[in-house]
Every structure is written in C-alpha cells, then in structure tokens.
Amino acid sequence: MFGRVAPVEMEIGVGKGRFLLAAAAGHPDRNWFGLEIEAEYVQIVRLRAERARLLNLRVERIDGKAFVERRLSAGCLAGLHVYFPDPWPKKRHHKRRLVDPAWAGAAARALAPGGTLRLASDHEEYFSLIDGVLSKEPLLEKLCPEEAGDWSTGTSYELKYLKTGRPIHRIVLRRL
Numbered sequence: 001m002f003g004r005v006a007p008v009e010m011e012i013g014v015g016k017g018r019f020l021l022a023a024a025a026g027h028p029d030r031n032w033f034g035l036e037i038e039a040e041y042v043q044i045v046r047l048r049a050e051r052a053r054l055l056n057l058r059v060e061r062i063d064g065k066a067f068v069e070r071r072l073s074a075g076c077l078a079g080l081h082v083y084f085p086d087p088w089p090k091k092r093h094h095k096r097r098l099v100d101p102a103w104a105g106a107a108a109r110a111l112a113p114g115g116t117l118r119l120a121s122d123h124e125e126y127f128s129l130i131d132g133v134l135s136k137e138p139l140l141e142k143l144c145p146e147e148a149g150d151w152s153t154g155t156s157y158e159l160k161y162l163k164t165g166r167p168i169h170r171i172v173l174r175r176l
Helices: 018-026 039-051 064-070 091-096 101-110 124-135 156-163
Strands: 008-012 031-036 057-061 077-083 111-121 140-142 169-175
Touching: 008 018, 008 064, 018 031, 018 039, 018 057, 018 077, 031 039, 039 057, 064 101, 077 101, 101 111, 101 124, 111 124, 124 140, 124 169
Parallel strands: 008 031, 008 077, 031 057, 077 111
Antiparallel strands: 111 169, 140 169
C-alpha cells in the first residue's frame, strides 16, 4: 500500500486530518493510515496530504469498527489512535459505539507487541465505559501517566474543548 516496509500507525475517525497530517509529517519513518466514514473529509485529507507531499499517509472511507474487527491481521499495527469517538449518547444508539469488548479484543490483536493504543474523549460517561472495557482486555496494559507522557491529540475537537474548559479524558495502553 505504501510501496515500502515501515511500521504502520492507524487513526480511526480522522475528520479533517489535523492529527494524521501532523503525525505523518513529524514521523516520516512510519506509515500512517487513516479511516474516515465521511467521504468529504477523506477528500480533504487526501488533498492536504498531496499538497504536503506526504507519501507516508493514506486515508480511506471505511467504517473503523468493522475494519478493525474483520480485516486487520495480528500484529500489523505499531499504533492505533482513536480521538473523540462519537459517544452516541442516546441509549438506543449505544450499539453504534466504537469501543466494546469485541472491538477491544480485535484492536489488541492487531497491535504488535509493544504497540500502543491511544484514545481521548470529552464525554465522561462514554470514556468511563471505554476505560472499563479496555482495562479488561488481557492483551493490553494501561500505562500510568508517567509512562504515557504528556501528550495531546492536536485535533480540532481537542482544541475546541480545551478553549471551553471541558475536560479531556485520555488513556494509553500497550500491547503485551
């Protein structure tokens, strides 16, 4: 897909690509693959990547949940990034949420040993559920804040939420 062999990191829900574009530019030694369900955003990110001549970035219009659960081979990812997934706050929509035990297991298997899963959310209730699900996945270990380091997603959502004073909940897990 990239025409070279390099560690692959993937972002689910790239939006307009703020994180993915910066990551690809800042880490040219890695391949960056983005998944986005909105066709308009896929085109925006592709255009921005082309303009920046980021040959290590690809983005596709794919449902991130199904792709992780059904298409990724074991140990294929060095990193997985999920920033501000839709919380689907209405109870009848909870089945649409990205993170559940099946997805957590598939995501853990897709990570290479030592690979990391980074997730951020502004939705406290959903984040609490995410934290509980990911903490129960036996292939993942939660990193303490000192190990995870001080990190930011750099996404438009994060910048917007920080300006309004909304708390951002973050978790970093490592594949055992």
